[in-house]
Amino acid sequence: MADSSFDIVSEIDRQEADNALNQARKEISQRYDFRGTETDVAWSGEQILITANTEDRATAALDVLQSKMIKRGISLKSLDSGEPFESGKQTKIVTSLKEGIAQDVAKKIGKIIRDEGPKGVKSQIQGDEVRVSSKSRDDLQSVIALLKGKEDDLDVALQFQNYR
16 A cells, blocks of 8 residues: 655745735725824735834734734734834834745654654655655544644644645
């Protein structure tokens, strides 16, 4: 019998991120507490740029964006928000989207699978993803459950794909 496998990845659905950004922009334009503050949320290349006339408004706009991302199913672990900084008369916050599993996190995942997972389960680091394989599909299911339980320690949003 051939080995069964699945891939552990960290990806963001760009369309959902764009929808969340548009919803945040719409809410900011309609909310009373943002009236006349020149607050905006927009794409700046691959990053999201939040601009406002005060630091408090910029952080409030970031909170609105984060709530919309959560509603769209995007983990906040995928957002890397910088500190607010002054730029002329405006305060800006640059937020980038994190995709892919870093090498050190992939090694940590492999170590968790080796130490706490079922025997006979193998993991391989392939670029920015990890492939897990085993002869038993039940073992793969237990590895998925194990990693979902440890996701808080890993500081990365995990998805499990190509289960076969």
